[in-house]
Amino acid sequence: MKNKSVNLADRLFPKQLDIESEDNEILSIPPEQRKLNTETYDFTVSTVNTYIDEEHIIIPEFQRGYVWNRSQASRLIESLIIQCPIPVVFLSQNSDESLSVIDGNQRLSSINLFLGDKFPLQGLTAYPELDGFTFSDLDPRFKRHIQNRTIRCIVILKDTHPQIKFDVFERLNTGSVKLNAQELRHGIHSGRLMNMLEELAKLPQWKEATGISKDKRMKSEELILRFFALSENWRNYEQPLSGFLTKFSEKFRNLNQKQEDVLKDSFRRTLVACCSLFGTHVFRTVGADKKKLQFNAALYDAQMMAVHELNLTPPQILKANKKEIAKATASLLDDESFSRQISQATTNKNALQGRIKQFVSHLRKLL
16 A cells, blocks of 8 residues: 555656756746746644654745744744734745745744744833743643644745746845855755765865865765766756756756665766876966966866766876876867867856867877
8 A cells, every 4th residue: 555655646646866257047047947937835833843843844944044033033933922914934835845944044943942932022112021932831721822833835836947046046145145146056955965965075085176274155965966967968958057056957856875875976986086097287277367276167177077977997197197187188178269268158068078178089089
């Protein structure tokens, strides 16, 4: 009986596991798919709290995390008590029917923490008599009153185009420190893929190769995501890069253990090979001052994709003439066509595919 339920659920709610400053991605979407598909729910506070505990509602761990202080959280609880309207919460429906918070992280986290007795009320203005009370301390009538209050939730349904979801998230991103594209993806598509990116970004060899030691805005995670998305589908790349990465994140959000192991192994092997073949010049070009080498994301694409495409074995890498590779690569970087592809309009389709093709051909001749 259970297997029948699982099989039916797999058919109705399929997991999307197949891997598959820029132009306006929205315009590349057919007009009929540009609309936002939503449903509105009035959930009780009790229901919201239960959904969070059971992970039916998922509060993504943003870079900034939970930032409200206890007074702010207490004022929210007080607003529930005095029946002050609470701003609408926006949720995104996932392929498995769970809901991710798009806007309302602080509010829902505060409610969940308070009902879990994680903090006492403080700084109240309407009911200062309740200062110092945890949820368990309150009279049962107060408890029921809070739990029965409703919160309006607008759910963006799963059949909404991924880039439309991303665009809505950007529009709702009104915090004092705006989230960048990767932080937004981390919020919308939190799960095993994003956890894996975070893990790989901590590799010492990665930090040394890129020069990114203190990464507070998920730059490393986005670069590693670029490798995975391009290694799977660079020949069918479509602008803009941001949308390309977002689509990949949507498809691979809930990758399984086997897929995760394959991706990790691919990234590590390619990174090690690049570091061995290009040495101190890996992913780097000469800076404007002609003295210091600087990390170049476009060159990173070309070198990583070329090494990945050629699928070099350890003996081939050891046998390679590193001095000849360095000399030939320096010459390629001086080539007008290649130089333009890694310095101008680098996310343009022709530039991105062109530099990868050129570097694959370049490296194949040297090995």
